Amino acid sequence: MKITDVECHTLLVPDLRKDQTSSAQDDIVVFVHTDEGITGIGETDVNPWIAKACIEARSTHTMGLGLKEMLLGEDPREPERIWEKLYVGSAMNGRRGAVICAMGALDMALWDIKGKAAGKPCWQLLGDKAKPHIIPYASLQPSGHRFEEYRDSLVAWAMRAKELGFQAGKMEVTLSGPYNHSGLNEPDEKMTEVVAACRAAVGPDFVMMVDVQYTWSDVDIALRTLNDWKDFDIYFIETPLAIDDLAGYARLHDEAPMPVAAGEWQNTRFEFADLMDIGRVDVAQPDVGRVGGLTEAKRVCEMAAQRGRQIVPHCWKTGISIAATAHLAAVTPHCPYIEFMPTNLCDSQLRKDLVDDELQIIDGVIPLPEKSGLGIEVNMDALRAFEVHS
Numbered sequence: 001m002k003i004t005d006v007e008c009h010t011l012l013v014p015d016l017r018k019d020q021t022s023s024a025q026d027d028i029v030v031f032v033h034t035d036e037g038i039t040g041i042g043e044t045d046v047n048p049w050i051a052k053a054c055i056e057a058r059s060t061h062t063m064g065l066g067l068k069e070m071l072l073g074e075d076p077r078e079p080e081r082i083w084e085k086l087y088v089g090s091a092m093n094g095r096r097g098a099v100i101c102a103m104g105a106l107d108m109a110l111w112d113i114k115g116k117a118a119g120k121p122c123w124q125l126l127g128d129k130a131k132p133h134i135i136p137y138a139s140l141q142p143s144g145h146r147f148e149e150y151r152d153s154l155v156a157w158a159m160r161a162k163e164l165g166f167q168a169g170k171m172e173v174t175l176s177g178p179y180n181h182s183g184l185n186e187p188d189e190k191m192t193e194v195v196a197a198c199r200a201a202v203g204p205d206f207v208m209m210v211d212v213q214y215t216w217s218d219v220d221i222a223l224r225t226l227n228d229w230k231d232f233d234i235y236f237i238e239t240p241l242a243i244d245d246l247a248g249y250a251r252l253h254d255e256a257p258m259p260v261a262a263g264e265w266q267n268t269r270f271e272f273a274d275l276m277d278i279g280r281v282d283v284a285q286p287d288v289g290r291v292g293g294l295t296e297a298k299r300v301c302e303m304a305a306q307r308g309r310q311i312v313p314h315c316w317k318t319g320i321s322i323a324a325t326a327h328l329a330a331v332t333p334h335c336p337y338i339e340f341m342p343t344n345l346c347d348s349q350l351r352k353d354l355v356d357d358e359l360q361i362i363d364g365v366i367p368l369p370e371k372s373g374l375g376i377e378v379n380m381d382a383l384r385a386f387e388v389h390s
């Protein structure tokens with residue numbers, strides 16, 4: 001089998017708001033075609049035009065080869081070998097950043113082809129032993145431009161997630177800092193008020209994570225507030241500090257009253273090695289597309305197992321990435337949850353419409369995928385409706 005073409009589609013929601021933080025407003029979807037009529041699907045969470053340029057750029061020298069040019073003519077059923085070829089061939093432009101994100105979309109598509117060619121779901125090719133099912137946590141992003149609106153919208157969504165059967169939910173509590181999108185700028189005590197309101201609303205049996213999206217500029221400032229949260233039974237605190245403050249993360253590992261999670265932006269196992277060994281995070285959160293695809297995500301899972309850390313993957317894209325993440329989680333025993341943005345609790349039309357037959361949640365869990373490959377198809381009418389060419 002040979003790869004004959006790579007197609008990139010750049011998508012945007014029609015009601016794009018550049019002042020919003022959600023990356024579910026854009027997407028790049030890749031189709032990798034073969035001479036045997038099998039097509040693989042992939043996507044990644046990075047600016048779609050940058051990813052497309054990484055894929056389609058011409059080769060100019062031996063360490064600056066184009067990703068698409070390197071794929072043409074290759075046998076797509078060997079994603080691990082191809083990953084090394086792409087990594088080495090693009091090394092002078094890549095190794096980290098957008099090139100790795102773009103490789104992630106391509107690698108996802110190769111695993112889809114490999115599964116479809118073998119007539120097996122990807123998880124059967126990724127590992128030997130699967131869990132009985134995958135547990136999603138609801139990822140909840142509040143709205144509102146006044147503090148009370150913000151707090152109450154998050155409480156309402158947490159209650160709704162519980163009603164929908166979710167066993168766990170992550171509360172985004174970002175009232176200041178680089179990710180703040182509500183126009184609010186509130187003191188840290190107000191964050192405590194939001195977290196307390198959410199815990200009171202969902203009761204003691206609901207697993208609750210909190211994402212503060214890099215809000216604190218310093219570890220001592222972070223600890224002042226986190227120490228006030230020790231009675232709220234927080235499953236993990238996500239990205240409390242700037243991601244390059246690995247010394248700060250290491251101190252939080254020792255001093256914060258809850259486990260620390262990070263990794264949504266990290267590319268490659270090398271950045272996860274730093275995050276786990278220098279930053280000492282307790283929960284590694286690879287995003288399958290951004291880390292470099294299923295090939296690299298699997299390696300990060302193995303590294304986390306060796307270090308006794310948990311994996312809870314990041315996922316803020318469509319049913320394509322959700323499927324890839326579910327296949328990874330199915331064969332990762334130390335992955336208790338995957339991030340899941342419920343269609344009925346999010347604003348992105350792209351998230352809702354792009355994939356018709358996405359994995360379903362039944363009684364709070366995702367049953368093991370049964371269809372071959374990633375097991376999903378893109379709704380081509382939706383893809384054309386969201387496509388923006390320039």
Ligand SMILES: [Mg+2]
Pocket residue numbers: 211213238239264
């Ligand atoms: Mg996050």
